[in-house]
Amino acid sequence: MRVLVTGGAGYIGSVATERLLGEGHEPVVLDSLINGHRGAVPEGAELVEGDLRDADRLRAVVSESRVEAVLHFAALTLVGESVEKPGDYFGVNVGGGHNLIEAMRLAGVDRLVFSSTAAVYGMPASLPIREDAATDPINPYGRSKLMVEQMLPWHAQAWGLKYACLRYFNVAGASSTRGEDHAPETHVIPVALLTLLGKREQFSVFGTDYPTEDGTAIRDYVHVLDLVDAHIAALTRLSTGDAPLGAINLGTRDGFSVRQVIEAVERVTGQTLPVSYGPRRAGDPPALVADASRAREVLGWEPSRSTLDDMVTSAWAWHRSRPDGYADR
Ligand SMILES: NC(=O)c1ccc[n+]([C@@H]2O[C@H](COP(=O)([O-])OP(=O)(O)OC[C@H]3O[C@@H](n4cnc5c(N)ncnc54)[C@H](O)[C@@H]3O)[C@@H](O)[C@H]2O)c1
Numbered sequence: 193m194r195v196l197v198t199g200g201a202g203y204i205g206s207v208a209t210e211r212l213l214g215e216g217h218e219p220v221v222l223d224s225l226i227n228g229h230r231g232a233v234p235e236g237a238e239l240v241e242g243d244l245r246d247a248d249r250l251r252a253v254v255s256e257s258r259v260e261a262v263l264h265f266a267a268l269t270l271v272g273e274s275v276e277k278p279g280d281y282f283g284v285n286v287g288g289g290h291n292l293i294e295a296m297r298l299a300g301v302d303r304l305v306f307s308s309t310a311a312v313y314g315m316p317a318s319l320p321i322r323e324d325a326a327t328d329p330i331n332p333y334g335r336s337k338l339m340v341e342q343m344l345p346w347h348a349q350a351w352g353l354k355y356a357c358l359r360y361f362n363v364a365g366a367s368s369t370r371g372e373d374h375a376p377e378t379h380v381i382p383v384a385l386l387t388l389l390g391k392r393e394q395f396s397v398f399g400t401d402y403p404t405e406d407g408t409a410i411r412d413y414v415h416v417l418d419l420v421d422a423h424i425a426a427l428t429r430l431s432t433g434d435a436p437l438g439a440i441n442l443g444t445r446d447g448f449s450v451r452q453v454i455e456a457v458e459r460v461t462g463q464t465l466p467v468s469y470g471p472r473r474a475g476d477p478p479a480l481v482a483d484a485s486r487a488r489e490v491l492g493w494e495p496s497r498s499t500l501d502d503m504v505t506s507a508w509a510w511h512r513s514r515p516d517g518y519a520d521r
Pocket of ligand 1: 198222223224227244268307363
């Protein structure tokens, strides 16, 4: 199948592109390269440099590339930055999302897998979080993703768009050739590993007095390869069924605390992580874990690599082999 992968030069999109190629599909990557890397796009995948905000170009790319489906990873993704620059986030994530859906409609492309996020839930009232929990984002990033989610049922009704909104919790780990290279890096596991590689002075823990077993915040991590499995399963389901799949959480329900991540990092690397402890950050809930039973039921998804040690081991191999990432900045 020919598949458009927006954001295919980024972390998750490049691993998905690698997988599509491995399974005999023909991925076409569209990425502005604002946060992505030319070197992350696997050989064999076509790279089109383009911005989601350029509606005319997007229409031309979607129709001329003759794709049958879209994996939509491209977005601005930093929560803190979204609070400072909400216009950028609504412009790229919402405006760009709208442009993409319209380009798909005009080209008759009716299958979309959208990268959504646990940030749509805001501060959850109960755990684990189910897809039918209230959505109440507390930052423009989460709001921008929810706004795109909310457009989709109308398109399904009007012209038969089939879609899945995959709500990722925390994504971690690497394939054997591709991993995280964000600037700035804000994710816990790469930040810890980059500290051990001397790229940062110390690893900061924000909050040690949460109502969790060890006092640090708990998050639900999924190995990027397990996450990509879910995308392939969603593409298959959208290609064989008529109905939209709606929102689907991708997590494991087994949250890990920041202290557990530190322990895993030290265990896997055999090194001691220099850690500093500070107060909680505003807006950080004590725990965020997914009820992923819908992913199991609808997609037959069973994460098999999402143990903390597997994620840290694969990420450590990636960062050691590429201490400067794709080194194109
Ligand atoms: N990484 C996570 O833990 C996580 C968690 C929840 C949701 N997500 C979502 O998953 C998706 C991928 O995340 P990631 O970590 O791979 O991010 P990433 O920043 O590595 O990749 C995003 C890609 O989108 C591209 N892009 C940004 N603006 C663009 C524009 N206007 N036009 C075209 N391309 C543009 C960037 O250049 C980049 O290559 C995002 O939609 C993100 O919101 C990620």
